[in-house]
Amino acid sequence: MSQFKILLWQNQSLLGQFESAANTGHELIQQIRSRFPQEAGFRTEVMVASDEKRIIESSRQGIRLISREVIYQPYNEDETDQKV
DSSP, X not given: OEEEEEEEEETTEEEEEEEEEESOHHHHHHHHHHHXXXXXXXXXXXXXXXXEXXXXXXXXXXXXXXXXXXXXXXXXXXOSSOOO
């Protein structure tokens, strides 16, 4: 399952962003773009998770995950076998 970050812009202003984990990334992106068409001034920027950074703590109680930061790269819809 791939993790995507989708940013939604309208007339050069960022309206918001969200993250989604989906098996069908291409269909998800097409669905969003159909609801927010370019003709109405919308633009989407799509990124796909490529890696992550983790901060862990090791103590007598064991290892504990403190923080997780997902690393995204631009999503290229033309590449069918992107590593995610």
